[in-house]
Amino acid sequence: HPIVEKILKEGIASVNLSMLDESARKKILGDVAERLYKQSKFIEAIEMMTKANDMEKLAKLGDLFMSENKAEFAALCFIPTGDKQKLNDAAVKCIQLKNYRLAAKAYEAADNRQMASFIMQNFAEGR
Numbered sequence: 857h858p859i860v861e862k863i864l865k866e867g868i869a870s871v872n873l874s875m876l877d878e879s880a881r882k883k884i885l886g887d888v889a890e891r892l893y894k895q896s897k898f899i900e901a902i903e904m905m906t907k908a909n910d911m912e913k914l915a916k917l918g919d920l921f922m923s924e925n926k927a928e929f930a931a932l933c934f935i936p937t938g939d940k941q942k943l944n945d946a947a948v949k950c951i952q953l954k955n956y957r958l959a960a961k962a963y964e965a966a967d968n969r970q971m972a973s974f975i976m977q978n979f980a981e982g983r
Contacts, residue, residue: 860887868907882908898929906936918942928955931962940966947971956980
């Protein structure tokens with residue numbers, strides 16, 4: 857699709873998708889996300905899935921990243937979904953990887969403000 861190609865080449869800001877209905881927008885963004893994922897551009901792929909509001913794909917991709925020991929990418933997938941259990945699991949792995957800011961963000965998204973605050977105060981300051 858030419859819109860998918862334009863987004864891949866020039867970025868999401870290069871197109872205005874607001875005139876499209878929800879399903880067309882979701883399909884285009886999903887196609888972009890899939891292509892980015894295949895190019896190993898995981899963060900960009902996750903951003904596109906988030907823009908597409910595709911929580912099911914984000915959850916599945918997050919599970920895949922967790923199974924591949926890529927907890928940081930998993931956390932980025934789970935944050936928009938709000939899945940408390942998966943967010944808490946990803947946060948623990950992020951702590952093990954010493955990515956305290958992302959762990960705190962995951963805890964915050966899981967509504968676990970006490971842990972988010974603890975991590976930020978004790979580990980993430982100035983890092």
